[in-house]
Amino acid sequence: MGIQDIIQGKKQWRAHTARVRALPPDYQIVYKEIQKYFFKVGPLDLADGPLLPGLVDFFEEGVAADKGVLELIGTDVAAFCDGLIKDSPTYADVHQESCGGKPGTAV
Known part of the structure; x- marks a missing residue:
């Protein structure tokens, strides 16, 4: 990763946080x-x-439709988050596999 990539990433993150603040x-x-x-x-x-960024898009659409945030995601924020990443590997999965177990199982 070069300096230009870092600068570009920082610009993208600032634009993203500006959208959140709006x-x-x-x-x-x-x-x-x-x-x-x-x-x-x-x-x-x-x-x-x-x-x-997709979450911000989703929220911006909800604002445009004049809906409350809880109408969009429900009252259980953690369940909403788990639904978004249910098929995505996590660092916990990688750690579990490195310990010799299957993701989601106790060792």
């Missing part, structure tokens, strides 16, 4: 909680994948 306050709160959840769970493609 959302209504209730959407911003839920977005930040989802983001924290994803940072803890750790889907492998979170940093450069379409997940977070």
Whole structure:
């Protein structure tokens, strides 16, 4: 990764956070909680994948349709997040496999 890639990535992240700040306050709160959840769970493609930008797109459509954020995602934010990443490998899966177990099983 070169310096230009880092600069470009930083520009993209700033544009992304500007879109989040343009959302209504209730959407911003839920977005930040989802983001924290994803940072803890750790889907492998979170940093450069379409997940977070797609979520902002989804929220912007909800705002345009004059819907509340909980109308879009429901009251269980964690269940909504789990549904988004159910088929995505996570860092926990990689760690579990490196320990010799199958993902989702106790060792």
